[in-house]
Amino acid sequence: MSNLTIDGRRLWDMLMETAAIGGTPKGGIRRLTLSDEDRRVRDWFRTECEALGCTVHLDTAGNMVAIRPGKDNTRKPIAMGSHLDTQPTGGKFDGVLGVLGGLEVLKTLHHAGFETHAPVALVNWTNEEGARFSPSMVGSAVYAGAYSQAEMDAFKDGDGITQGEALDAIGYRGKDKPGALGFQAYFELHIEQGPILEEEAKTIGIVTGIQGIKWFNVSITARESHAGTTPMPYRRDALAAFAEAATAIRQIALDHAPNGLATIGIVSAHPGSPNIIPGEVRFTLDMRNPSDDELAVMVTKAKIAIAEAAARHFGAHEIKPLQDSPATPFDKTCIAMVRGATEKLGLEAREITSGAGHDAMYVARVCPTSMIFVPCKEGLSHNEAESSTLEDCAHGAQVLLEAVLAYDART
Amino acid sequence: MSNLTIDGRRLWDMLMETAAIGGTPKGGIRRLTLSDEDRRVRDWFRTECEALGCTVHLDTAGNMVAIRPGKDNTRKPIAMGSHLDTQPTGGKFDGVLGVLGGLEVLKTLHHAGFETHAPVALVNWTNEEGARFSPSMVGSAVYAGAYSQAEMDAFKDGDGITQGEALDAIGYRGKDKPGALGFQAYFELHIEQGPILEEEAKTIGIVTGIQGIKWFNVSITARESHAGTTPMPYRRDALAAFAEAATAIRQIALDHAPNGLATIGIVSAHPGSPNIIPGEVRFTLDMRNPSDDELAVMVTKAKIAIAEAAARHFGAHEIKPLQDSPATPFDKTCIAMVRGATEKLGLEAREITSGAGHDAMYVARVCPTSMIFVPCKEGLSHNEAESSTLEDCAHGAQVLLEAVLAYDART
Structure with a gap:
């Protein structure tokens, strides 16, 4: 020295x-x-x-x-x-x-x-x-x-x-x-x-x-319908499913404290009109963890959360990997x-x-x-x-x- | 006859x-x-x-x-x-x-x-x-x-x-x-x-x-930051606030069954990048009820839900009337x-x-x-x-x- x-x-x-x-x-x-x-x-x-x-x-x-x-x-x-x-x-x-x-x-x-x-x-x-x-x-x-x-x-x-x-x-x-x-x-x-x-x-x-980084493009599809004529119990609202998935995904990151991170940076609802219940919501998901194993667990939990939220609103979902950096x-x-x-x-x-x-x-x-x-x-x-x-x-x-x-x- | x-x-x-x-x-x-x-x-x-x-x-x-x-x-x-x-x-x-x-x-x-x-x-x-x-x-x-x-x-x-x-x-x-x-x-x-x-x-x-119809343009602003370097507890995530508000607003409509309706048809996150925590989320809110009085109650509850969700994430919010049809x-x-x-x-x-x-x-x-x-x-x-x-x-x-x-x- x-x-x-x-x-x-x-x-x-x-x-x-x-x-x-x-x-x-x-x-x-x-x-x-x-x-x-x-x-x-x-x-x-x-x-x-x-x-x-x-x-x-x-x-x-x-x-x-x-x-x-x-x-x-x-x-x-x-x-x-x-x-x-x-x-x-x-x-x-x-x-x-x-x-x-x-x-x-x-x-x-x-x-x-x-x-x-x-x-x-x-x-x-x-x-x-x-x-x-x-x-x-x-x-x-x-x-x-x-x-x-x-x-x-x-x-x-x-x-x-x-x-x-x-x-x-x-x-x-x-x-x-x-x-x-x-x-x-x-x-x-x-x-x-x-x-x-x-x-x-x-x-x-x-x-x-x-840290390891995984990006996904996610879509939740349900049923587009009229905001004024569709009673709440009849709805298959892709945005409602998205909101529940987003909250659940945030909780997954919190559960993997202090290193787990989850971010939704882009979101869009389709067709995109104030008086149409969205039939589809697309969003990006960025998940990170310094441990690849822990990151894999987080991703699995997120996939389940998305699937469950979509299913609760009688919708389907698709999750496509966008980037994967170990x-x-x-x-x-x-x-x-x-x-x-x-x-x-x-x-x-x-x-x-x-x-x-x-x-x-x-x-x-x-x-x-x-x-x-x-x-x-x-x-x-x-x-x-x-x-x-x-x-x-x-x-x-x-x-x-x-x-x-x-x-x-x-x- | x-x-x-x-x-x-x-x-x-x-x-x-x-x-x-x-x-x-x-x-x-x-x-x-x-x-x-x-x-x-x-x-x-x-x-x-x-x-x-x-x-x-x-x-x-x-x-x-x-x-x-x-x-x-x-x-x-x-x-x-x-x-x-x-x-x-x-x-x-x-x-x-x-x-x-x-x-x-x-x-x-x-x-x-x-x-x-x-x-x-x-x-x-x-x-x-x-x-x-x-x-x-x-x-x-x-x-x-x-x-x-x-x-x-x-x-x-x-x-x-x-x-x-x-x-x-x-x-x-x-x-x-x-x-x-x-x-x-x-x-x-x-x-x-x-x-x-x-x-x-x-x-x-x-x-x-x-039914009566009220439309609003809503924005929740918090703090834009890096998805990779901002630990969950430090985040002021406008999208996390939005997701909680959206779920709460849906529940308000369900609580006003069978006539209450609430729809979020448009949503966008800003700046809009997969690896940036949104500093702002903008969305439309469509609320309906055949009773103007009941609709006013629903709107008040929704405003509180938005304010509370924004506050939980240390954010601010703005709610602008867009259309009001009694x-x-x-x-x-x-x-x-x-x-x-x-x-x-x-x-x-x-x-x-x-x-x-x-x-x-x-x-x-x-x-x-x-x-x-x-x-x-x-x-x-x-x-x-x-x-x-x-x-x-x-x-x-x-x-x-x-x-x-x-x-x-x-x-």
């Missing part, structure tokens, strides 16, 4: 400086992946890393990997990273903190003249947000082999431009094969994007994994390094599951991985008002530094 | 003959108000009435009133009527039965050479359906003074054509002032458009009035004439409230009124599959004849 200390003010200044690249009047950032703003922040990032004596590698997916040499460069690098692209009306911290926090770690090592055993890497992944080209996290997905380069290149934005064309256009297509540059381990610093740390006055979230438990050693750092630093910390997807989810498929969360104001994210503090960002970067050095010390 | 008997087969043949004017491949009718199809059926109607020795009056709203003279033509006519326009995919009975049932009554009187004391009138009201020009029942509304002629003329269809232009275009703008031709009483024969008569094996519904109790004497006819004929009958609006609702404002319902298959209406039987239509027309003659006999 070292006595190195990152410079919180220097990190904050980098956050504010780069926030101007695509900065919005409301204090957020619009820096869509592979846009000119993305090119400009990539240029800035490369210049900063090279000034620290790093070599910046570029793979065919546009992922940028800055490598600071260690004493033994035959060892695989210990990596940090996240993403510099943002949502269309994104904030100043989502993704950016992980990259600039890593850059602050490199600066701290550099200015102290500290030599690690293994090389240390810092990654800026391409298109984490998925806002311009869907799906999200595609740079790390290609790195981990979840998509091919050809698949990534073919995805189109709303204007019909392919991701491959956009990558070539900003000049950030490299020659390296994604994933060829293996890592010993990967640590990603990120804002929580939820309310737990702030509510519990914790400084650091020791992220133990990313839980990603992080590496025990990496988690221990993060926990150890919080203990050494005396920071208030708690274990936490990531509710959202991150590049770490894909990277975890190919090397030991964990994440570090810091609080964000009111859990707000994907929003120009997204906010964190200099102090929390600094604590996060310090934990990142300690975790990397601890992992390096054990090798 | 007479021993006149209507000709059920002749009535049925007229129903089938006119169904060809705007007939659809699925056996329904598309005869939008003031369309060329409407002109053709109006031409047919005028010819038929004139062949029976009737004078056909036309008012500025396009309402057609055929008058068969009586012994004393200083008396106001006893009127029958309904409408010949249909929904875009309407059936063969809604409205049409009331006009052609009345025409069958006139034919029966004519062929028997029967002289009534007062004249007998048969009305074809303009634009009952409101499908092309909203609002509905506008011809009878202008007749009753609920809208002015200028207001009626100004309503536009989806192509921007005004109702006045359309009326002029088909050549059915008359010179009479609507309402100038007063009636002693008004009887309207109609299919039930609901399931009660069929379910209870009744032939005739003795309609005692039209209950229309029908005239006791007219109701008695209908009941007497069913008793004389030995028909299975029950008192019933009309769940839907009808021209009789407006006519009741200016003269004693009631309605006669006959069953329709599975309560289906506003649908090409709308169906009734020759026998039920004939019973309805016979009751109409008896009611008119009974009313005439007492004058």
